[in-house]
Amino acid sequence: MHKRKLKLGGIIDGVGWSYTGWRHPAMPSDASENINYYVEKAKQLEQAKFDTIFLADVSHIGPGMIPHYLSMFEGVSILSALSMVTHSIGLAATIATSYADPFTVARQIASLDKISNGRAGWNAITSNPGGLANYSRTHLSKSDLYPMKKEFLEIVEGLWDSYEDDAFIRDKVKGKFYDASKMHPLHYRGNYFSVDGPLNVSRSRQGRPVISQAGTSSDFMDIAAKHAEVIMAPGDNIDYLKRYTAELKRRVKDQGRSPDDLLMMPSHSPIIGRTEKEAIEKLKEIESLMPLGYRLPRPQFLGSAENVAEQIEHWYREGIIDILLIRQDYPAGFEDFIQLVIPILQEKGIFRTEYEDDTLRGNLELPYPENMHIK
Ligand SMILES: Cc1cc2nc3c(=O)[nH]c(=O)nc-3n(C[C@H](O)[C@H](O)[C@H](O)COP(=O)(O)O)c2cc1C
Structure with missing residues (x-):
């Protein structure tokens, strides 16, 4: 059987996913709201042939949150800007299904997919219930989040197939813009959402944007088994990840899908040196920015480039990393990984x-989704 090559994703999270990363001399302290910073990182990741840029998100904030969450860009807005300065790398945004409106999300991500010529991805998560208070949904509670997510995904997928691929004729001589028989309204009626459709965006070169999801519960797995193509997974424990992957793939099979069509994407913050010692020094350097007595959890991928590459290869061959998603705790984290490990x-x-292709789906070697109306 053909084994896919390893894929790489890069999370750009501004000043970093920590409380004190912004204090490092090499980190622009406004990075989370600095378009030039995002452009620079996006170009760096594309030059290194990463498959995708990935943006995590937060749905409510307050005092005590990490600095990045306190003042950051909205995902689709920034990815639209990045789409104009990149050509092949994927652009994936996190939008929670608990708070947004499915028609709007279908439209936003489909638009990003067309703007970027087939490179969009959507990380569909429930997020935590705190966001209910920001999105006028305090009449709902935690137990609503997964039933709502199921409806949300059915609607978005349905809307993305509103038009068959050859629906638009645009024949000026005959005066025929489109073939109305190839337009498909949805008429979805659920407990949470009610959407007639169709969507006013046609399909892109990759058919539909790539859907990723993140979560750990059994309810999460049931929905992911049906609708996810990529799973953003907690990456710090190899034994847990093995069990988690096996369970998800079992459920994917139960859905009649090939387990091979679900890509595992654990996230890591590697710290790499030319030698083991140099890597430890970098870890200590970022720890020195933290209040006295605080220590970082030891990154799974910490050490010399050779050792880290060996470990990554091992996880890849074990089938628990299809896409290695990295974020940088150390300000030169991407650079070190690119120069030393790649x-x-x-x-x-x-x-x-x-790059093998210039669509996200093509580079990830995921199957092209036929329009549900022509199956
Ligand atoms: C690997 C991973 C990444 C996540 N990323 C985000 C995120 O970017 N934003 C967010 O609001 N929630 C995020 N979550 C939280 C989930 O959306 C969800 O609220 C949480 O996992 C609880 O659901 P569960 O019990 O099904 O896991 C993430 C969860 C996991 C496991």
């Missing part, structure tokens, strides 16, 4: 030297 992964033959 050449070793390429030498091992498990990571690309050129």
Whole structure:
């Protein structure tokens, strides 16, 4: 059986996913709201042939949150800007199904998909119930989140197939703009949402945007098994990840899908040096920005580039990493990974030297989704 090469994703989270990363001398302290910073990182990741940029999100904030969450860009807005300065890398935004409106999300992500010429992804998460108070949904509670997510996904997928691929004729001579028989309204009636459709955006070159999801509960897994193509997974414990992957793939099979069509994407913050010692020094350097007595959890991928590349290869061959999603705790985290680890992964033959395609789906080697109305 053909085994996919390893895929890479990069989370750009501004000043970093920590309380004190913004204090590092090499980190612009306004990075989370600095378009030039995002452009620079996006170009860096694309030059290194990463499959996708990935933006996490938060749905409510307050005192005590990490600085990045306190003042950050909205995901689709920033990815639209990044789509104009990149050509092949994927652009995936997190939008919670608990708070947004499915017609709006279908439209936003489909628009991003067309603007970027087939590179959009959507990370569909429930997020935590705190957001209910920001989105006028205090009449709902935690137990509503997964039933709502199920409806949300059915609606968005339905709306994305509003038009068959050849629906638009645009024949000026005959005066025929489109073929109305290839337009499909949805008429969805659920407990939470009611949407007639159709969507006023046609399908992109990759058919539909790539859907990722993140969560751990059994309710999460049932919905992911049906609707997810990528799983953003907690990456800090190999034994847990093995069990989690096996369980998800079992449920995917029960849905009649190939387990191979679900990609596992654990997230990591690697800290890499030329030597073990250099990596530990970098860890200590960021720990020194924290209040006295605080320590960072030891990153799973910490050490010399050779050792980290070996470990990544091991996780990849075990089938628990299809996409390695990295965020940078250390301000030069992407740079170190790109300069020191990627050449070793390429030498091992498990990571690309050129993009195979210029759609996200194509680079991830995910199947093209036929329009549900022509099956
Ligand atoms: C790996 C991972 C990444 C997540 N990323 C986000 C995120 O970016 N924003 C957010 O609001 N919630 C995020 N969540 C939280 C989930 O949306 C969800 O609220 C949480 O996992 C509880 O649901 P569960 O019991 O099904 O896991 C993440 C969860 C996991 C496991």
